[in-house]
Amino acid sequence: MIKNIIFDLGGVILNIDFDKAANAFKELGIKNFEDLYSRATQSNLFVDLELGRISDKQFYGAMRELCGINLSDEQIKTAWNSLLLDFPQNRLELLKELNKNYRCFLLSNTNKIHYDSYQQELRAEHNIDGLEAMFEKCYFSHDIDIRKPDAESFKYVLEQNNLKPEETLFVDDTAINIDTAVDLGIQTLYINVEKGDDIIKYFENGKIGKLKPYINTEYTSATNLFKDNTPKLWNDDNAPILVGIGLRTPANIGGLIRLAGTVGCKKVILADDKLEHKASKIKKAATNGFKKVDWKFVPLNSWTDHIPEGYEIIAMETTPDAKMIYDVDFPEKVAIVVGDESYGIYMDSLQKCDSQLYIPMNGPVKSLNVVQAAGIALYEVLRQRLMTFGKG
Structure with missing residues (x-):
C-alpha cells in the first residue's frame, strides 16, 4: 500500500522547455549555443550549479567566458530562466488533494537561479508561498549536494523521513531517475512528457488511480538476428577496450557489457567512485555477457591505469576539437570512452583521452543513449578492421 509520494518538479509539476533557453541565448548573439552547452557540460558547470558548489555570480562569469560575449548577469539570468514555463492550476489543485x-x-x-524564479511565479500568479507550502518537505539538489539519479539522493529522502521504499511512489519524467528508484525497491510512475503524459491522468479524487507498469524498453533481445560467422579479428593483445565514465543505470552498464561481448572487446572498464549497482540488474541487461566478458569497476581517478600501454584512448564526445567518426582511421589498439548519461564525459577524464570523435546526427534530436553511441563507435572499429583483415 502506497503511503508516500515523492515528486519530481520540472516536467511533472512545472512545465519546462529547454529549447526556449537555447533560443533565448541565440537571440543574445550566441549562435553556436549547442557547442557552448556541450563545453559547459564537459566542464561540470551545470552539475556544480545544481549541487550548489558555485554561486550565481560564478555561473554568470563562467557563461560569459564560454560564450566570449560580454553579457550582463541579468541577460544571462533571463535567458537561463526562460526554460521555466508555468504551473498548471489543475496540478496545483491535485497536490492539495493528495496531501490529504x-x-x-x-x-x-x-x-x-531557477529556484528564485519559480518561487516568485508561485507567489505572484497563484498566491502560494513557495513550493515548501505544498509539500511536507522539499529537497533541492543545490541545498543537499546530491543529484538524481544518484541513489544517495533517494536514500536521503527515505531515511530523513522514515519512509519504506515499498510504501513510496516516485514520480519523474526522466527514465534514468526512475531506473534508480526501481533498483531501490521504490514504486514508480514514469511521466512520458514527449508523448503528452501528465500526472493528472493517474490520480482521482485525491488518490492514486491505476498506475501503468514501468518497463525499460531500450534493451530488447536481438538473438538470432545475426549469424556467428565473423572471423576472429583480434587477439588479447590488440582487442578494443570499452570504458564507461560515471554511468548511472544498471541497464546501461549491462548494455555496454553485452555490446562489448558482441564486438569481442578485451575488457570493459567502469570508472565510478560512489554508486552501488545491483548485480542482478546489470546481469539482466548484459545477458550472457555478464559471465563471458571481462568487466570491472575501478576508481574514477585511476581508470587509465587499467589500459595497457600502446592503446590510443578516444572519447566519444562532441567538443570543438572533435572529428567526425567516419573521417578517421582507427588505430590497431583503441580504447573507446563514453560518459555519464546526462552530462557526458567529465572534464578531468576527457583530458586523459588522446582525441575526441562525434557522431553526426541529421534529425531534430541531438543526443544518443550511451549504449547506442558506444555501439556505433565499436562497430565502426569492427567495420574498419573487417575491411583490412587478412590484407596485412
Whole structure:
C-alpha cells in the first residue's frame, strides 16, 4: 500500500522547455549555443550549479567566458530562466488533494537561479508561498549536494523521513531517475512528457488511480538476428577496450557489457567512485555477457591505469576539437570512452583521452543513449578492421 509520494518538479509539476533557453541565448548573439552547452557540460558547470558548489555570480562569469560575449548577469539570468514555463492550476489543485491522503515530498535537480524564479511565479500568479507550502518537505539538489539519479539522493529522502521504499511512489519524467528508484525497491510512475503524459491522468479524487507498469524498453533481445560467422579479428593483445565514465543505470552498464561481448572487446572498464549497482540488474541487461566478458569497476581517478600501454584512448564526445567518426582511421589498439548519461564525459577524464570523435546526427534530436553511441563507435572499429583483415 502506497503511503508516500515523492515528486519530481520540472516536467511533472512545472512545465519546462529547454529549447526556449537555447533560443533565448541565440537571440543574445550566441549562435553556436549547442557547442557552448556541450563545453559547459564537459566542464561540470551545470552539475556544480545544481549541487550548489558555485554561486550565481560564478555561473554568470563562467557563461560569459564560454560564450566570449560580454553579457550582463541579468541577460544571462533571463535567458537561463526562460526554460521555466508555468504551473498548471489543475496540478496545483491535485497536490492539495493528495496531501490529504499521502505524505508528499519534492525531490528536484535544480539550482538557486531557477529556484528564485519559480518561487516568485508561485507567489505572484497563484498566491502560494513557495513550493515548501505544498509539500511536507522539499529537497533541492543545490541545498543537499546530491543529484538524481544518484541513489544517495533517494536514500536521503527515505531515511530523513522514515519512509519504506515499498510504501513510496516516485514520480519523474526522466527514465534514468526512475531506473534508480526501481533498483531501490521504490514504486514508480514514469511521466512520458514527449508523448503528452501528465500526472493528472493517474490520480482521482485525491488518490492514486491505476498506475501503468514501468518497463525499460531500450534493451530488447536481438538473438538470432545475426549469424556467428565473423572471423576472429583480434587477439588479447590488440582487442578494443570499452570504458564507461560515471554511468548511472544498471541497464546501461549491462548494455555496454553485452555490446562489448558482441564486438569481442578485451575488457570493459567502469570508472565510478560512489554508486552501488545491483548485480542482478546489470546481469539482466548484459545477458550472457555478464559471465563471458571481462568487466570491472575501478576508481574514477585511476581508470587509465587499467589500459595497457600502446592503446590510443578516444572519447566519444562532441567538443570543438572533435572529428567526425567516419573521417578517421582507427588505430590497431583503441580504447573507446563514453560518459555519464546526462552530462557526458567529465572534464578531468576527457583530458586523459588522446582525441575526441562525434557522431553526426541529421534529425531534430541531438543526443544518443550511451549504449547506442558506444555501439556505433565499436562497430565502426569492427567495420574498419573487417575491411583490412587478412590484407596485412
